[in-house]
Amino acid sequence: MSNYDLKQEVTDKYSLRGRVFNKLRADILSGKYKDHEELKEVAIGEELGVSRTPVREAFRQLELEGLIQIIPNKGAYVTGITAKDVQDIYMIRSLLEGLCARWATEHITEAQLEELEENVYLADFHASKGHLDQMADLDNRFHHILYEACNSRQLERLLVDFHEYVLRVRKKTLSNGGRGKISNDEHRQIMEAIKDKDGGRAEELAHEHMINAYDNMVKNGLYHIYPMEGEESLEMEGRDKP
Amino acid sequence: MSNYDLKQEVTDKYSLRGRVFNKLRADILSGKYKDHEELKEVAIGEELGVSRTPVREAFRQLELEGLIQIIPNKGAYVTGITAKDVQDIYMIRSLLEGLCARWATEHITEAQLEELEENVYLADFHASKGHLDQMADLDNRFHHILYEACNSRQLERLLVDFHEYVLRVRKKTLSNGGRGKISNDEHRQIMEAIKDKDGGRAEELAHEHMINAYDNMVKNGLYHIYPMEGEESLEMEGRDKP
DNA sequence: CTAGGTATAATTGTATGCAATCATACGATA
């Protein structure tokens, strides 16, 4: 995986609850826990070397993210994620990324615009060199700048969430063929539309960018639902297990 | 308030945690807790007559909904909701309701379509009679049918969530002037577009319907952010407080 | 042999205790 770390994990990374949450989410999205599988508090707790309390708190959050369903007094059941979910999310994202680009056009600061330009410029360089990790970082960063620039807490929260989600089921999308270069060209167009204060064009370009990304991902089989491959293991590092 | 109950509260209503969650969310959205106010576990717990455990679990969920921010080892702080949040949500919703209508056109069942027709027909009657509560129920139900009909877990989850959200800050939007009638006319047009299998038109109509609803709400000052008025009190009914 | 019921086990829901962390106040020192 790349060395890019989202600035804020959805929940804090250093509490037990946060680590349980992130681990379980990763395990669900990566397919370790199968659809409809029951998650038992004590079992999870023992596996991770923690008590039921942080496990329960993590469950509550996973439920709100739609990854598990909790039936009161019965149990927590994995909801999994299907290929259709991924497709739907990309379609939803394509609309929202468009809206985001439009709003960003109206609200972006000079500093943010400059960072966008620098991002595109740098990505051009790394694309030519085939530096995949850096490309992935810059891609993530590009979108996050727009999320911030759109000046909407609500939209930013949604998009950050979806982006997170997608990162987990996506293999290195940019690593194949010329998509890295093409993707960055699309970034450049978006950036220039924003620079020109052409919100409508920015919206349309961002919209298409997302659809292209999805098409490319599907066409090349670059995403998994339940891969079972040795993804980054998200171990509970730094804690002694009794 | 109307006698309409969302089929599923976001979290179950009869556990202590669920009641704490719903109560806190309502109190935040209704303005009982002001922006940046700190929520203390013991204080909330004592107020509601429960221990810290269910309060903590409710906090975790409220954090994910963006209503509070939890700073590890420090505390939970209310994020509140601003007029801009409401506006943004309506703009986001207008896009997603459009997408929902389009997808619903492709996936709606005969039974669902029939319920839509019945809904519009009935609403016409109640509109002429000025039955506000029934109008509100039918309005909610109309949208929920579409949420189900769109055949997308992801989109449904988002829209149900936003709808819930909006219900809390909205006074009786349909109660004024002729909006009830007009709104139902828009519903009819959407329904007919879906019946005609014209997804594009359904999308556009649903999109505009939402923008109209927002405009009407704002123009008439029919929503509140921090009202302090005697909203339904969402008491923790059915539990003895020691 | 099956249906129903009861006892028992397993699991979740809640409360509480203890440890860790953070805020505050007070005092010592420059």
Place this chain on the structure above:
DNA sequence: TATCGTATGATTGCATACAATTATACCTAG
């Protein structure tokens, strides 16, 4: 007087104990 350090209190993080609920197994009656 200002600043740093320490002590104390408040608050959260986690673990565990107990209560309530649900699932399972076994036994009995028909």
